[in-house]
Structure formats: structure tokens, C-alpha cells
Amino acid sequence: MVITKDHIGGLAFLCLSAAYGYYTGDIPMLPGDEYEPFNAQTLPTVLAFMGGILSIALILNASKNGGERLSLQGYDFAIVIKLLVLVILFGVALEWIGFLLSTILFLVGGYWVLGERRWKTLLIASVPFGLFIWFSLSQLLDIYLAPGRLITMLFGG
Amino acid sequence: MLDGIFVGLSTAIMPFNIMMVVVGCFAGTFIGMLPGLGPISAVALMIPITYGLDPSSGIILMAGVYYGAVFGGSTSSILINAPGCSSTVVTSFDGYPIAQRGQAGKALALAAYCSFTGGTVGAIILLFAAPALATVSLSFQSGDYFALMVLGLTAVAAFSGKGQVIKAMIMTVFGLMIATMGTDVMTGVPRFTFGNLDLLDGVSFLLLAMATFALTEVIMSVMKGQHLEKDPEINMAALGSMKLSKEEVKEVAPTVARSSVFGFIIGVLPGAGATIASFLAYGMERNFASAKEKLKFGKGALRGLAAPETANNAASTGSFVPLLTLGIPGSGTTAIMLGALIAAGVQPGPRLFVDNPDVFWSVIISMYFGNLVLLILNLPLIPYISRLLAIPRQILIPLILFFSVTGVYLVSFNTFDIQMMVFITVIALFLKMLDFPMAPMLLGYILGDIMEQNLSRSMVLSDGSLSFLWERPLTLTIMIIAIILLVMPLISKLLGKRNKTAAS
Numbered sequence: 289m290v291i292t293k294d295h296i297g298g299l300a301f302l303c304l305s306a307a308y309g310y311y312t313g314d315i316p317m318l319p320g321d322e323y324e325p326f327n328a329q330t331l332p333t334v335l336a337f338m339g340g341i342l343s344i345a346l347i348l349n350a351s352k353n354g355g356e357r358l359s360l361q362g363y364d365f366a367i368v369i370k371l372l373v374l375v376i377l378f379g380v381a382l383e384w385i386g387f388l389l390s391t392i393l394f395l396v397g398g399y400w401v402l403g404e405r406r407w408k409t410l411l412i413a414s415v416p417f418g419l420f421i422w423f424s425l426s427q428l429l430d431i432y433l434a435p436g437r438l439i440t441m442l443f444g445g
Numbered sequence: 446m447l448d449g450i451f452v453g454l455s456t457a458i459m460p461f462n463i464m465m466v467v468v469g470c471f472a473g474t475f476i477g478m479l480p481g482l483g484p485i486s487a488v489a490l491m492i493p494i495t496y497g498l499d500p501s502s503g504i505i506l507m508a509g510v511y512y513g514a515v516f517g518g519s520t521s522s523i524l525i526n527a528p529g530c531s532s533t534v535v536t537s538f539d540g541y542p543i544a545q546r547g548q549a550g551k552a553l554a555l556a557a558y559c560s561f562t563g564g565t566v567g568a569i570i571l572l573f574a575a576p577a578l579a580t581v582s583l584s585f586q587s588g589d590y591f592a593l594m595v596l597g598l599t600a601v602a603a604f605s606g607k608g609q610v611i612k613a614m615i616m617t618v619f620g621l622m623i624a625t626m627g628t629d630v631m632t633g634v635p636r637f638t639f640g641n642l643d644l645l646d647g648v649s650f651l652l653l654a655m656a657t658f659a660l661t662e663v664i665m666s667v668m669k670g671q672h673l674e675k676d677p678e679i680n681m682a683a684l685g686s687m688k689l690s691k692e693e694v695k696e697v698a699p700t701v702a703r704s705s706v707f708g709f710i711i712g713v714l715p716g717a718g719a720t721i722a723s724f725l726a727y728g729m730e731r732n733f734a735s736a737k738e739k740l741k742f743g744k745g746a747l748r749g750l751a752a753p754e755t756a757n758n759a760a761s762t763g764s765f766v767p768l769l770t771l772g773i774p775g776s777g778t779t780a781i782m783l784g785a786l787i788a789a790g791v792q793p794g795p796r797l798f799v800d801n802p803d804v805f806w807s808v809i810i811s812m813y814f815g816n817l818v819l820l821i822l823n824l825p826l827i828p829y830i831s832r833l834l835a836i837p838r839q840i841l842i843p844l845i846l847f848f849s850v851t852g853v854y855l856v857s858f859n860t861f862d863i864q865m866m867v868f869i870t871v872i873a874l875f876l877k878m879l880d881f882p883m884a885p886m887l888l889g890y891i892l893g894d895i896m897e898q899n900l901s902r903s904m905v906l907s908d909g910s911l912s913f914l915w916e917r918p919l920t921l922t923i924m925i926i927a928i929i930l931l932v933m934p935l936i937s938k939l940l941g942k943r944n945k946t947a948a949s
Contacts, residue, residue, distance in 0.1 A: 294612075297879040301615050308622055308637075315629075315636045325909025326901040328629045328636060335622050342615045349611060358878065368668045368874070372867050375660075375850055379863030382854065391847065398843025402672055413840050421851075429497075431855065 293358045294350030298343045305339030312336055370401045386436030387425070392418040449576065453806025456501050457814060465498075465506040466811055470818045473513020474830055478521045479841070482662055483530025484514035484719075484761075484778045485884070489658040490845075492651050492785050493852035500789040501804045505811045507782050508765075512815045513823070515719065515761055516560055519754055520827060523552045532719035532757045535727045539742065539749030546745060554687040555747060556754045557824045559701055563755035564816040566705035567712070567762030571809055574713075575798075578770040579805075582795035587902040588913035590794075592923040594896040597773035599927045600714065601885045610934045613885045616876075620889025621896075623648055630894060631901055643861040648869075650784040652853050652862055653890060656869035657883050658781070659849035663842055664870060665877060672838040687824070697751040700730055708756030712763020718776035719757040719764070726756030762812060768793055769805055772895070777884030784891045 312332040321327040374397045381390035395414035404410060425431045456462060469491070476487035487510050495503030518533035523540035536556065543552040585593070602613040626637045627647020638644040666672065704726040711722035730752035731742050742749045767773045772794030774780035786793050791801050798805050823830070853862050873883060907913040915921045 293879045297612065297615075297876070297881060300875075300879075301619070304619075304622075311637055311639075316634045318632055318634065321632065324905075326631075326904040328632045328634050331897050331900070332622075332625050332636065335618055335625070339615065339618045339622065342611060342618060346611045346615060356880070362670070363668050363878075364670055365668070368664055371664060371667060371846065372870065375846065375867050376864060378850060379854075379860040382863075383860050391851075394847060395843050398846060399839055402667070402839040402842055404837075404839040409840075417844075425855070434858075 298347035302343035309336030453810040456807035469509020473510035474517035477514030477517025535753035542745030559754035563758035567759040579798035620886035624893025704755035708759030712760030722760035723753035
């Protein structure tokens with residue numbers, strides 16, 4: 289049997305529906321709610337069943353029709369991981385070093401990951417842009433941007 | 446109705462709102478030109494901006510971006526044979542060959558005129574159709590609403606293309622599942638929060654839309670190595686004249702008229718949208734053509750360019766009918782607009798016409814302006830706007846990533862949202878690799894809450910019985926249509942099989 293994209297997708301959703309159905313039982317209910325025609329668990333229970341039935345239908349259909357196999361060739365996963373890690377780091381940096389610095393670092397990092405190596409371009413495309421965004425947000429639009437914990441610790445609040 | 450038109454006109458011609466249309470059209474054209482980023486991504490990127498605006502200004506901006514993006518998509522289809530979005534794929538069939546003949550200017554102008562006509566005819570029909578439908582839908586009860594939501598969700602699945610129906614339905618259920626996360630609106634108990642305080646509010650619409658449509662699309666293009674491709678040089682000097690001769694206008698006029706009305710009708714059907722409209726209009730035009738003209742299709746026929754261009758804009762306008770009158774989006778893009786309106790405290794649906802006439806009418810009126818801006822301002826500026834495409838991808842991609850991430854962060858100021866975005870992006874990438882469509886999920890998510898409330902209300906009113914589904918003729922009719930839509934692909938498959946056996 290050939291494992292197609294539909295098999296993988298169907299199986300993934302079957303697991304998801306099972307887990308969803310399992311955790312549906314954990315939803316707390318108000319006293320007496322279990323006798324009501326509609327409570328907090330009703331829709332999730334229906335959805336879990338629907339998800340299960342549809343995933344099984346997808347799996348069964350996949351074996352009958354045959355389908356495309358999942359090919360991982362031609363995809364550059366390394367760069368995706370680098371970019372996503374960069375986004376997470378940006379989130380962490382926002383808390384510690386504030387908006388302006390993290391924006392500049394994020395952009396420089398992004399250009400670097402995508403292959404830009406000239407320092408001049410890296411800086412020209414990030415510093416003025418970061419300053420411009422920071423200035424328009426904090427000065428023009430009067431949005432409070434926390435300076436970052438590290439900055440507060442070093443220089444005081 | 447006349448009062449309404451004046452309310453709409455006075456809102457739409459406020460200098461700020463006119464500026465929104467202009468800005469929206471430009472931003473949309475630019476984003477729409479970038480291959481891979483279509484109207485959905487363009488509109489998603491605008492959500493954070495609309496949070497700070499009036500609901501009517503916000504939706505005017507989004508409508509402008511929507512038209513702009515569809516137009517921008519056709520521009521890149523014609524100039525570099527790289528459709529910016531699925532609804533302009535057909536445009537490249539005949540648009541690019543015309544451009545290759547050295548008549549790119551003519552092709553662009555024709556596309557702009559056709560878009561304008563399609564959009565304007567669509568807007569005029571909308572002007573009459575929407576209030577009529579809204580008046581009828583005022584008599585809707587909660588059971589009817591529930592049936593309508595079911596219809597909206599099944600329609601999206603039914604129109605999702607061959608072999609994709611089950612996948613689209615699974616994604617709809619997935620969207621409904623995500624909608625159940627967070628505090629239950631009816632009873633106030635937490636659901637699927639796993640004790641995490643950040644999840645008490647559930648997954649926000651903005652976060653989901655940005656992660657699945659902006660972030661995922663950009664990362665997907667990087668994953669496929671598109672950032673390494675050199676942009677084809679666009680030779681602006683070879684654009685050629687933008688004028689159409691009298692004979693040419695005569696040739697395409699009937700096509701444009703047919704495709705406008707046809708596109709609008711397809712656009713009104715929930716779930717069909719601009720892509721299907723453009724494909725069908727192209728097919729229809731080919732059938733209308735004489736045997737000799739048929740051969741020209743695909744090799745640079747003016748009618749082949751005019752039909753899809755007119756139809757996709759008319760359909761974009763048409764998809765506002767179900768959005769404004771029933772609260773059911775006709776496409777992924779209008780689904781995002783629906784979410785943004787709900788977030789702004791406006792509930793689209795039959796009551797919108799009564800409760801927020803300014804939003805209702807100003808959207809319709811600003812559609813004329815949007816089309817006008819595209820024709821008067823965008824067309825002459827196309828050579829300049831397309832220069833922006835010369836910005837290297839290594840620079841452009843991190844900037845788009847930055848805008849999508851900060852767009853979410855600047856609304857909640859919670860860095861947990863950024864991590865959540867990455868998590869959702871990873872799931873969305875996996876699902877996209879398995880060919881699961883994303884729009885049904887977003888639709889399920891947006892309609893989830895309203896659907897649950899209406900279902901709960903109807904169940905309580907009918908004392909726990911499901912009889913409300915068939916007691917009122919209206920509810921019954923809507924449910925029957927939904928069921929027909931759902932089993933239609935199955936029946937056509939069975940019929941196809943029978944024909945095959947009969948033939949053999």
C-alpha cells in the first residue's frame with residue numbers, strides 16, 4: 289500500500305479528533321447543566337465525532353483513489369526553521385531589549401538568513417526603517433512601547 | 446433606499462475615507478503583484494490597521510485593498526506571467542501572449558477597463574440586490590441563522606474543487622474546533638485552555654488570520670526557494686500604447702457585458718468567489734466564439750483577456766452580497782473582512798442594514814470610488830508601482846514577516862501571541878504540504894461562535910429537540926440546499942462512473 293498525502297492527513301486529524309474528544313470530557317459544567325439540552329460540551333462532542341468520521345472517510349477514500357505521495361524534495365526546511373526561530377527570538381527580545389533594538393536585530397537577522405551579506409545593505413535596510421517605525425508608533429501615534437527589562441535593569445525605569 | 450445612499454455617500458466622501466480608498470488600492474496593487482501573495486494575504490495584513498479606525502473606514506480600506514490586490518494580480522499575470530493570486534490565473538492565458546506581442550500597455554489598459562466595468566456593474570446590482578435581500582432576511586430567526594451558517598460552511602466545501610471536498614470539510618470542522626477554545630460565551634466556563642491563562646480568550650481572529658495567510662504564505666514561498674528566483678526584468682519602454690481602437694472596443698463590449706452579470710451571480714453564491722467566476726467566464730466566452738476565433742484563445746485573444754478580468758472583479762463585488770446581508774462570507778477574503786467587522790463590534794447580517802446603515806452603504810458607495818481610483822490613478826502609475834517589484838526578495842520577505850508579527854503584537858502586547866503564531870504557522874505549513882485548503886478553516890472559526898449561540902438558542906426554545914430544523918419552511922429550504930450542495934459532488938461522481946461503465 290502506498291502512503292499518500294491523504295492517508296497522513298486523515299490519520300493526523302483522526303488523532304486530533306480523538307484527543308479533542310478526550311479533552312471534551314474535561315470541560316467543567318455548571319451544576320444542573322448536564323440536564324440542559326445544550327451545554328458547554330455539546331458542540332465539542334459533536335465536532336469530535338464529525339472530525340473522526342470525516343478523517344476515516346478521507347483515509348478510506350485515499351486507498352481507493354490512490355493519490356499523491358508526500359514528497360519532501362524541493363523544500364528548504366533549514367531556512368524555514370531559521371526564520372521561525374528568528375520570529376520566536378524576536379518575541380523574547382521584545383520583552384528584554386525593547387521594540388527598537390529587537391526590530392533592528394530581527395530585520396538584520398532576516399536579511400542575513402535569506403542570503404544578504406553586505407553590511408552596508410543590512411544596516412541601511414534595517415536601522416532607518418526600525419527608527420521610522422519606532423518613531424511613528426511611540427511619538428506620532430502615542431503608543432506605549434515598553435523599553436525592555438534589560439534596559440530598565442541597566443539604566444533604571 | 447435614497448436616504449441610505451446619501452448616508453453612504455456622505456460617509457464615503459469624507460476626505461479621510463477617500464484617502465483610505467486610495468491608500469488601500471495602492472497597497473493592494475503592490476501586495477497583489479507579489480507572486481504568492483493574493484487578496485487574502487493583502488487584506489489580512491491590513492487587519493491591525495483597521496483596529497484603530499472606525500468600522501466604516503476600516504472596511505473601506507479593506508475593500509480598496511481587495512480590489513487593488515485583484516488588479517495587482519492581473520498586472521503580474523500580464524507582465525511576467527506569474528499570477529499574484531488564483532483569481533488571475535486565467536488572465537495570464539491570453540494576457541501574457543498579448544504582452545509578448547509588445548502590446549503590454551494595451552493588455553493592461555484592457556484589464557483595467559474590464560475590471561472597472563465588471564466592478565461598477567457589480568456595484569450597481571449590489572446597490573439594488575443587497576437592500577432587497579436584507580429586508581427579506583430581517584424575518585430570520587435563530588434556527589434560520591443556524592441553517593444559514595451550515596449552508597455557508599457546506600457551500601465552501603462543495604466549491605473547493607475536485608477531490609478536495611472531504612479535506613475542506615475536515616478543515617471546516619478544525620476551524621470550528623479552534624473556535625471552541627477559550628471561555629464559552631454561553632456558560633462562561635473555560636474550554637480547552639489546559640490551565641493556561643493566555644488561552645482563556647481563545648485564539649484571536651487576528652492571530653489566526655495573520656499566521657495562516659500572511660506568515661504561512663511568505664514562509665511557504667521561502668521554503669520553495671522562490672526568494673532565490675531572479676525577478677524577470679520588466680521592460681517599461683516596451684509597454685506600448687495604452688489605447689484601444691474602436692474595433693477592439695466593439696469586439697470586447699458584449700463579452701464585458703456578459704461576464705459582468707455572470708461574474709456577479711457566481712460571486713453571490715457563498716463559497717464560489719472570483720477564481721471560479723474567472724474560469725467559468727473564460728470557458729463561457731470560448732463557447733460563444735466562432736470556430737475560427739476559438740483558435741485564438743490562449744494565443745492572445747482580447748476576448749479571452751476581457752472575460753476573466755471582468756468576471757473576477759464583478760464576483761469580488763458580488764461576494765459582498767452574502768457578507769453584508771446574511772453575514773456569510775462568499776470567499777476567504779470576505780471571511781477575513783467579516784472577522785474584522787466582528788472584532789470592531791459590528792455584526793454583519795440582516796441587522797447591519799438597520800443598525801449600522803453607514804457601514805452598509807458606505808461600503809457599497811466606496812466600491813465605485815475604488816473602481817474609479819484603480820482606473821484613474823493606478824493605471825497610469827503601473828510602470829512606477831511595478832518598479833517596487835525590483836526590491837530584492839531578501840529585503841522584502843523579512844519586512845513582510847515583521848509586519849505580520851508586529852501587527853499581532855501591537856494589538857495584544859503579549860509575546861505569547863508571537864509564539865502561538867509560530868506554532869500555528871508550523872501546523873499550517875504541514876497542512877498546506879498535504880494540500881489542505883486554509884480558507885474553510887478560517888470560515889469555520891469565524892462562524893463557530895455565532896453558530897453555537899444560534900444552535901443553543903434554538904435547541905433551548907424547542908426544548909432539546911432538533912425539530913426546529915424542519916418546522917419552518919424557510920429553515921427547511923436552507924437545510925435542503927445545504928444537503929444538496931453536500932451530496933452533489935458524490936452524485937456527480939456516481940453518475941460519472943455509470944457513464945463510464947455505459948460507455949465501456
